[in-house]
Amino acid sequence: MKLKNDEEKAFDLELSKIIKARRDELNLTQEYLSFHSGVTRITIGKWEKGEKTPISFDLYNVLKVLYKDPSEFWAELFKNYEKTLSPIQKAADKKKFMAYLEQAQKNKKGDT
Numbered sequence: 001m002k003l004k005n006d007e008e009k010a011f012d013l014e015l016s017k018i019i020k021a022r023r024d025e026l027n028l029t030q031e032y033l034s035f036h037s038g039v040t041r042i043t044i045g046k047w048e049k050g051e052k053t054p055i056s057f058d059l060y061n062v063l064k065v066l067y068k069d070p071s072e073f074w075a076e077l078f079k080n081y082e083k084t085l086s087p088i089q090k091a092a093d094k095k096k097f098m099a100y101l102e103q104a105q106k107n108k109k110g111d112t
Helices: 006-025 030-037 041-049 056-066 071-111
Strands: none
Touching: 006 041, 006 056, 006 071, 030 041, 030 056, 041 056
């Protein structure tokens, strides 16, 4: 099993917040959402806790219940991505770049 990096964990957490907030906003239970989407209540609970990442088909079915137009979900996710996830991605990219520079310096010293 592949371990998730910080960006993937943050993405899952943001996804879980949006799904739970929308379900609460509509005053729906996990059981209702499960029945109308065909996704088990346990799976929905794991999504909302950020313990599991939805597969696209299941996510699509849940979004059809939560939103009249699923593109509203994606717009909300990307808006939140810019606030929450983008800085994490930038920090990870900077860390990778710094590691690359360090390795290049070591290689350069080894060549001389």
